[in-house]
Amino acid sequence: MRAIVFNQFGGPDVLHEADTEVPQPGPGQVRVRVKAAGLNALDGKIRSGSMATVRPTTFPAIPGGEFAGVVEALGEGVSEVQVGDEVLGWSDTGSYAEYALATSVAPKPADLDWQSAAALPVAGETAERVLTLLGVAAGETVLMHGASGAVGTLAIQLAAARGARVIATAGLANQDYLTSLGATATVYGTGLVERVRALAPDGVDAVFDLAGKGALKDSITLRGGTERIVTIADFGARQLGVTFSQGSPQRSAVRLAGLAQDAASGKLVTTVTAYPLGQAATAQQLSDAGHVRGKLVLTVS
Template identity: 80%
Template sequence: MKAILFDRFGGTEVLHEADIEIPQPGPGQVRVRVEAAGVNALDGKIRSGAMQAVFPTPLPAIPGHEVAGVVDALGEGVQDVKVGDEVLGWSDTGSFAQYALATTVVPKPADLDWQRAVALPVAGATAERVLDLLGVASGETVLIHGAAGAVGTLAVQLAAARGARVIGTAGPANQDYLASLGATATHYGEGLVERVRALAPNGVDAVFDVAGKGPLEDSIALRGGTERIVTIADFRAHQLGITFSSSPRERSAARLAALAQDAATGKVVTTVTAYPLAQAATAQEVSDAGHVRGKLAITLD
């Protein structure tokens, strides 16, 4: 099968296409013929070697943690999925490939296309995990830094569904986009504290930092301390006494299935920019640069 590999750590130049053997599913796994693979900021950090202490990666490796496609083989003990099912979930073996193995998958609703489906597993789980950590509730105001990206797009909508008011930061090009998701949009950067205070005179109840580009000090000023601030992207968190939330090992199939249904009916919307497998390096370059609107994905023929 065709797959994108990296044999050494570095920039996107280490990514290359290769022909490798089709993987065989082990106990509890399914093999998926990949239709779409998700691109995440974490992929670039793993590829660069920056995450070796946290996510040790044996080489060669296939990037990609999210997969959407058609089940074409079952491992021992798999009973709730059958060959031919259209699914989405988390890849065990990397998803930038024609085939991937997965343990946790859920049915893809018929009205949900492949690209929107693959935008959900990581971003949805991350958004829900952090909103739970923050305890965001109805009537509260939550500030989301970097709200126009994949995680932010879902976090804005999921927080609003809880009855919270959302203030989201983004660049000039994404102000209208955030408003369309239901957020009160504002620019990041100098003067942020004053802008947010003008929008929320009674203060913000919680802060979710998706951006990881320096807003933690402003967040402390807005909260009057470090309580109820969570970042998934700024490794200075512990130095400042702020909670850093990394990806958990637990993957909730029930939550993903519910989110997929909401996406299929339009209750939750996603924005996806897709690249073919041959342009995987370009997709990761765009991801590494940041300022992405919504989700990036890889599509396969």
């Protein structure tokens, strides 16, 4: 099969196309013919080697943790899905490829396109996990740093669905985008504490840091301590006493199916920029640079 692989740590240029063996599903797994693969910031961190101590990599490696596609083969004990089902889910083997194995998948609604479906598994799980960790509830104000990406796009809407008000930061080019999602938008950088206090005179109840670009100290100032601050991007969090949240092995196919239905009906908005599989290096370079609006997705013909 055709796949994007890397044989050593480095920049996006280490990614290249290769012919690899079609994976065979084990017990509890399905093999999916991938139609679209989601691209995440974590993919670039793994490729660079910066995650090597916590995410060991065996070369050659295929990047990618999520996909949308068609079930092609079933492993022993699988009964929830059938060959030919259209699904989305989390990849066990890397998703930048024509085929991927998966243990947890959800049905793809007919009205949801492949690219939008591939944008949901990782971002949806991350957004819901952190909002739950923060205990976000109706009537509260949540500050989100760097919220114009894939996770932020969903997190703003999911927090609003809980009845919370969201103040979200991004660069100047994404202010209108944040507003369109239902957030009160402001820019990050110098003067952030004063800007947020002007927007929320009664204070913020929780902080979700998606940027990892030095906003935690300001967050502690705004919260008056480290309670109810969670980051998914700042590796210096523990030194400040702030919770760092990584991906959870408790992935819910049932909840993913609900998010997919909401996206198909228009209740949940996704924003996708797609590249062909062969341009994975270009897409990861954009991801590494930050400031991506919504989700980057690779299409597999």
